Structures are given as C-alpha cells and as structure tokens.
Amino acid sequence: MNSLTPYISQIEEILRRTPGSRRWHIRPVGQVDIYSLSEIITDSFHSRVGPMGWFYPFLQIGITEDLRHRLKSELPHYICLVAEEVTGNNPIPSLNRHPPIGTVEMALKPSHFFQRAHKQHYYLSNLAVQSKYRRQGVAQKLLAGCEQIALHIGLKDLYLHVLEDNYQAQRLYHKSGYHLEKVDPDWSSYLLRRPKRLLLRKHLTS
Numbered sequence: 001m002n003s004l005t006p007y008i009s010q011i012e013e014i015l016r017r018t019p020g021s022r023r024w025h026i027r028p029v030g031q032v033d034i035y036s037l038s039e040i041i042t043d044s045f046h047s048r049v050g051p052m053g054w055f056y057p058f059l060q061i062g063i064t065e066d067l068r069h070r071l072k073s074e075l076p077h078y079i080c081l082v083a084e085e086v087t088g089n090n091p092i093p094s095l096n097r098h099p100p101i102g103t104v105e106m107a108l109k110p111s112h113f114f115q116r117a118h119k120q121h122y123y124l125s126n127l128a129v130q131s132k133y134r135r136q137g138v139a140q141k142l143l144a145g146c147e148q149i150a151l152h153i154g155l156k157d158l159y160l161h162v163l164e165d166n167y168q169a170q171r172l173y174h175k176s177g178y179h180l181e182k183v184d185p186d187w188s189s190y191l192l193r194r195p196k197r198l199l200l201r202k203h204l205t206s
Contacts, residue, residue: 083101156205
C-alpha cells in the first residue's frame with residue numbers, strides 16, 4: 001500500500017471528471033495490469049531493432065519487476081494511472097475491465113530535487129502509450145488526470161523530464177502547458193554526446 005491508497009475511491013471519482021476525449025477512461029492501476037504496462041513502457045523507451053533488440057526481453061523483465069516493486073513500496077504519494085478504451089454503451093468501465101493502452105506514474109519529490117525551496121512537488125514519469133493509440137489524445141488525458149489529483153491534494157506544480165531530442169514529446173508537453181524550468185547539468189551529454197535532459201514545469205490553476 002502507498003500513502004494515496006486511502007484516497008483511491010476519491011481519486012476514481014476525480015478521474016471520472018477528467019477533461020478530454022470521452023473515448024478514454026483514466027483509472028488507478030490494478031495488479032493484473034503490470035505485465036501489459038511493462039510491454040507499453042518497454043516499447044515506448046527501447047528499440048526492438050539493432051543490437052539493443054537482443055536485450056529487449058531482459059529490459060522488459062527488469063521494467064516489470066521495477067514496476068511491481070514500486071506498486072508495493074511506500075513511496076510518498078505515489079500512484080500509477082492507466083488509460084483504457086471505453087467501448088459499448090457503458091461510459092465508465094469497471095476496474096480492470098479493459099486492458100491498459102497507456103500509463104503514467106506520479107510521486108512527490110523533495111524540493112531540492114527541483115532546486116526550489118519550501119515545498120514538495122509532484123514529479124511525473126514513464127508517460128507511455130501503446131503505439132497504435134498514439135496521437136489520439138490518450139497522453140493528454142493521462143496528464144489531465146495527474147493534474148486533477150495534484151489539485152485535489154493541494155499541490156500546484158507538476159514537473160517532468162524530457163530529452164532534448166525528443167521533439168514529439170516536447171510538442172505534447174508544451175501543448176499541455178509545460179514550460180522549460182532548467183537544463184539538467186550532465187557531463188555525459190558532453191563527453192558521450194548524449195541528449196540533455198530538460199526539466200519542464202506546469203503551474204496549475206483551479
């Protein structure tokens with residue numbers, strides 16, 4: 001159990017009011033979702049082709065176990081959300097009725113993580129959508145669900161990282177109201193010519 005578990009029923013009601021396409025429903029993760037989510041995350045962040053393709057199955061196993069560990073841990077205000085497709089005449093599917101097609105995780109981070117004083121802030125990670133459902137509003141709906149939860153908890157800032165060469169993700173985040181907070185200093189980006197990590201922030205209004 002994590003520290004948001006007592007509020008799951010409230011969160012489910014909040015997520016039902018999440019703005020965005022009514023084709024997608026956002027809900028908290030269930031245990032039966034773990035393997036499907038690991039497939040979505042692995043496919044979104046790792047390639048199946050080239051030399052890394054040999055390691056793909058092992059990467060997925062690692063992601064599955066990491067996700068299982070996070071769901072069982074006591075991370076502060078951690079929650080994993082999933083998106084599922086609404087089908088038929090039922091506007092709000094029951095928990096775990098449909099397999100997930102997208103996911104995002106959120107957890108509180110201390111102020112020094114963002115180099116900002118006095119407050120903790122929500123940090124989003126592992127936003128991923130199944131390939132055939134991309135560019136259809138699923139990611140926007142997941143981000144909107146995170147915003148609804150943060151506002152309910154009483155936090156007004158959301159943060160996330162994106163790589164400087166991930167232009168598609170940057171367009172999504174800028175369209176959703178995120179702005180550059182800072183470029184993370186990382187010597188490996190200079191020495192190994194790896195893309196820099198950009199920290200983005202969105203200030204929420206009620």
